[in-house]
Amino acid sequence: MIRAGIIGATGYAGGELVRILSGHKEVEIVWYGSRSYVDQKYSSIYQNMFQIVDASCMDDNMEALADQADVIFTATPQGLCASMIREEILQKTKVIDLSADFRLKDVHTYEAWYKLTHPAPQYLDEAVYGLCEINRDQVRNARLVANPGCYPTCSILSVYPLVKEGLINPATLIIDAKSGASGAGRGAKTDNLYCEVNENIKAYGVAGHRHTPEIEEQLGYAAGKKVYLNFTPHLVPMNRGILITAYASLTRDVSYEDVRAVYDSYYEKEQFVRVLPQDVCPQTKWVEGSNYVDVNARIDPRTKRIIMMGAMDNLVKGAAGQAVQNMNLMFGLEETQGLRFAPLFP
Structure with a gap:
């Protein structure tokens, strides 16, 4: 044990x-x-x-x-x-x-x-950055793992393949993110009181959220150069869950099938990243309470931009579940051990 x-x-x-x-x-x-x-x-x-x-x-x-x-x-x-x-x-x-x-x-x-x-x-x-889908081999041999942040996990997994393959210009990348109130922790804060959060949505950390450099650093490794982006998080009135919608300019004309082939080449063997069918947009309810991340993308031919989307549970894949996934790798266990539970619904 x-x-x-x-x-x-x-x-x-x-x-x-x-x-x-x-x-x-x-x-x-x-x-x-x-x-x-x-x-x-x-x-x-x-x-x-x-x-x-x-x-x-x-x-x-x-x-x-x-x-x-x-x-x-x-x-x-x-x-x-x-x-x-x-x-x-x-x-x-x-x-x-x-x-x-x-x-x-x-x-x-x-x-x-x-x-x-x-x-x-x-x-x-x-320290090894513990995003298993990208740094699996390094995690296996680590004695100190930095478990990624919740927003960065969802953002990076949604965007990384297209940055790595040069399909998007990272200098044009904008990430709009939304999270449930549990992302702010359990400490008593006025901004997280029921009357403050309920029936409300608000941006925070605009042009200065601390997860920004984490996302930039990891996508910079994928791009092979320094990356700067706009990241804006929002607090929404739900307990848990993250939804990101990212926008970027395409570097060349591609079809959805081209984009899908890129996602599949990175994630078809991954246990916890689910690439959804064409035109199906991720929803937080579909991943709640689980270690899954749902991703997809849609091309806007009018603007020659692509919209990348991701959804996950901020407390599981965004924190504890990913930590257990890292632990499994570090101790030579099956990576999915203790994490094979289906999302809650409704």
Whole structure:
């Protein structure tokens, strides 16, 4: 059995990790870390885990946890994982960080966008960006994985094949994204109150959202050059789910069949990326509660642009499910282990 510890187990992403790992036949959770709820029964915080999880919450002592766990998941605010990580820990255990601490390779970019001094820049080169569909081989051999952000996961998987194959001009790329309220975390914030969110939709982080450089960096690797794009997220009144609609100019005349062939060449063997039939647009309801990403595209011949679309669950493929997918690769398990659950509907 793989012994897993979770630091930040009582946030939404951490709670989803507990739910998924509780059903994973190769994993035992040995540490439910939560600085806010030390010594409280985990099931008293998440009542859906009543008579499923009997353990109490522990602190966020990564050094003590490293002596007990084969893998540590950190579902914590930016800066916390990097402040705790050190060589002695990585020699004992593997770490999958769900924050942004190790996603960006350039420390100055991280510090500029996150307004933090990076506590452990020496690990930026080593950390593997854990988007399995692109970096699978590197993840297998990693001891530190940077789990991608939710918006970047959906955006990159929807756009990456067409950037990589040179079908679109990345300089013209605009990504419009929408997310449910759980994407903002479980902390009490006025902007996330029911009366603020219900019957409302709003843009935020306009021209300055922190996921922008993450998307640019990964698409830059695909394009073989620096990429700059417009990324605008919106908060919509639902619990979970992400929908992205991306627009870009085509570099040459292509048919839908040409575009479909590109998507299929990248994703036909992927277990969790579903390329939908022609003219079927992704919907968040079709992926809710699952590790699937649905993608598709439509060409606008009038403007010579293409519209790329993607939908996924921000807490599963956008956080906990992807982290488990990474763990499976790191320990030589079947990549889909513990993740073969169908989306919820309705």
